[in-house]
Amino acid sequence: MDSNRKTNDSPVPLEAKEHTWMVKGAAGAWPDIYSLFREDTSLLNRQDFITGFTVLHWIAKHGDSRVLNTLGYGVQKSGLSFNVNAKSKGGQTPLHIAAIHGHKNIIRLLVKKYRADVKLRDTAGKKPWQYLSDRSPEILQLLGAPPRAALIEEVGSAEPGWKPPKPRQGLRHHISSASSGQRPLTVAQMVKVSRSSSVAQFFKQKSQHRF
Structure with a gap:
């Protein structure tokens, strides 16, 4: 064993207080977070070395807007500010996580109060709005989504230049026939009609040729 190594060395490459800050943030232990922030305000925008999360990422994940308001008040009073656009290892900002x-309340606060950038993309190339499952018009507009986004079910499928595919001619005929109360022809019936038409045309041509 190396005699020069300190006995209190930790295998975690963080200071004890910083490690506690990260653990409490991940667990949503907000009273402890408030206390730690009062003791050391420099912890505010520290990023976890594994996930890249700041405490704002964890608040966005847990989704308690009261916590954001309470901590935000202390941050403002200390003359500091959140790094609202900090990116995790996956390139996700707190707005992506929310x-x-x-x-929704966290989204509103991040955008309206803290001016989070809605245009930032993560490493998957997605903006925050593309992760929404509940696509309410208000939140879509707040996140800068294109107008057609509310009409598209699949998340992230609204790419520039996207247009709905046009139905094929046969499909339109099938639909119009069904809507008018007529039963669409089966394959056998279509073949029969085709043959009948061909025979009739043949005799017509023979008749004209004779006269």
């Missing part, structure tokens, strides 16, 4: 978990 959208993924559907926390």
Whole structure:
């Protein structure tokens, strides 16, 4: 064993207080977070070395807007500010995380009060609005989604230049026939009609040729 190594060295590459800050944030232990922030305000925007999350990411994940308001008050009083656009290891901002978990009040606060950038993309190339499962017009507009986004069921499928495919001619005929009360022809009936038409045309041509 190396005699020069300190006996109190930790295998975690964080200071004890910073490690506690990260653990309490992940657990949603907000009274402890308030106390730690009062002791050391420099913890505010520290990022976890594994996930890249700040405490604001964890607040966005847990979705308690009261926590954001309470901590935000202390942050403002200390003359500091959240790094609202901090990116995790996956390139996700707190706004991405709030959208993924559907926390609308957090989304409103991040955008309206803290001016989060709605245009930032994560490493998957997605903006926050593309993670929404509940696509209410208000939240879509708040996140800068294109107008057609509310009409598209699949998340993230509204790409630039996207247009709904046109129905084929045969499909339109089938639909119009069904809507008018007529039963669509079966394959056998269509073949029969085709043959009948061909025979009739043949005799017509023979008749004209004779006269």
